Amino acid sequence: MKERVAVVGIGQTKHQATRGDVSMAGLVREAASRALTDASMAWADIDAVVVGKAPDFFEGVMMPELYLADALGATGKPLFRVHTAGSVGGSTAIVAAQLVQAGIHERVLTVAFEKQSESEAMWALSMPIPFQPPLHAGAGGYFAPHIRSYMARSNAPDHIGILVALKDRTNALKNPYAHLHEHEITFDSVKDSMMLWDPIRYAETCPSSDGACAMVLASEAVADRADKPPAWIKGTAMRSEPTMSADRDPVLPRGGSECAADVYQQAGITDPRREVDCVEMYVPFSWFEPMWLENLHFAPTGEGWRFVEDGVTQLDGDLPVNMSGGVLSSNPIGASGMLRFAEAAMQVRGQAGEHQIDGARTAVGHAYGGGSQFFAMWVVGTEKP
């Protein structure tokens, strides 16, 4: 009942604070054209287009996929728009994959983007919601208490967040598409950067980026004939939980844990620490790396920070995390989840360039959103599922 599906084309833009050289249409077209070229396909080969992005207020355009229809070559085709908060880039790829898995389409183009320079994301995120405390200082103010709670529960030393930021920003130097290329970065430069939302420093915070990511997903028949090695999708999963609930633990959310367990089970993974070669996870603030290492079952509860301290998640470590530089180095919000999924696919296709992990055969892509209540994950591999 479920057809096999593979990633056969990947493209992304250069991410930067302001892509003033292109319109929104130009931005998505840049990523999509690169994905088509990578897949050795033309626009006419595509059966359907699935678009994702975060809140429309980030650009000030209501349902912008309508305006982007012809730029995305969707005339006369199905065009679908997903929005699941910050996890959207991941869930968009999953919705696109399902169109192939269901046998409805053979070649689906999926595109996610954000052009944050068109508006002001921090204030778009800071509007008062009835019956809820207003988040008047952006996402960092929301997540800082979760991080402090993690530090208290795990007895993690203060410098763990600094180590994560240093690693991700150093990895980004190997990624030509990354927004931040901080050649002078050091442990001390991160440590001495301004404290924004204690314990989150400026250098431990994601940037605000313009950027887009695109993938071509194809059926087994198409992928078998592809010029380049496909990344086979071995499992996909999404989970959501309430925003306001006394049952929730936002530090180690049950939704994230169940999402991971589901996707590993589909992929036949019983020991993720040993069976997964590398991971791209959604880390917008440095401390989320140790938290997600635990939530996604790579580390025992309370031990995630030891992986960071021991260098396990370094590019040359045992379990490399965020080889691309991650969200900490590029954050076109709506595309950030898809970039994680795409990097996982690039690794198993062997096309990650200087940030390639030798012999990567199984990789995990992860995205989360909202106040840690929306999760999307996939597992990709070199072998057919």
Next chain:
Amino acid sequence: MRDVAVIAFAQMPNVRAETVLNEVEMLMPVIRDVRGRAGLDQQQIGFTCSGSTDYLSGQAFSFVSTLDGVGPWPPIQESHVEMDGAWALYEAWVKLQLGDVDTALVYCYGKSAPGPLHEVLSRQLDPYHVAPLWPDAISLAALQARAMLDAGKAREEDFCEVAARSRRNAMNNPNAQLAWSVSEYDLINEEPLVDPLRKSDCPPTTDGASAVVLAAGDRARELCRRPAWIRGIDHRIEPMALGMRDLTVSASTRLAGTKAGATGTYDVAELHAPFSHQELILREALSLGDHGNVNPSGGALAANPVMVAGLTRIGEVAQRIMDGTATRGVAHATSGPCLQQNLVTVLEGDS
């Protein structure tokens, strides 16, 4: 494809402005109603998908709050589209095709009243070239209506006939917002609002919400005496720019209809035509000719909750099949200016 059916439908009575309840409070009774009709609680539902837009509620991530009203604990498999609920139903239908889950909840909501809707909708337009001019939705629809007249494809009397019949039909729909009986001969004397459209040719501004439960195969038969089977479903889009399209036809509706197997005869058709002339365009695109039972609910001219009216069309057809008053029907949903994007689904009951 796997057999998937609508097994329950619920909607809140459409109103001009729901000024007391917020979106979460407005939606909760509809969710409770539809789950009750299906005989399922949230933990028995395999997948949940919703449709809404932040531009109506005026806040980013507005769907996050309404999800809390559904009660997603323990965590659920869930997704959201920034599209009319009809497309949320499409995603749920795709999910059910995969065979991992057998039931899905689909819901949508929209409060059009708090803002100047027809100006808000201008925020959908090309942000660099068109949106700065703030062309409102009624004026764009009027250009389309004028193109119909200029092409000799309709007369203003034809618009009035749609407007009068829709509100007359709505008198039998307890959930309709606008229902009255005035003859088309009287409507023709109404002054134009935006020439050539009269106020009667335009939809009311509506706050509303609706929801559907889908189930696959034997599970549908267990839960529903007469499931409304989705025999075909497809959606297509055209370029947004009005100058790139022949506005007197709906190529995307025709194509979606062909892909969805929308041919033959129907007992009922529900078309999402917010403006009266658009029903004529859609009738032609779906080869409905002068079919006698189009929009028995009154359609979007009787209640037009933005982000909801499309799913409600599917629900209205499905309800008639579940009731046994129809055996085969076609439902249509639209999005974007002047019928830019269209979804068509064919529903059938067991004969």
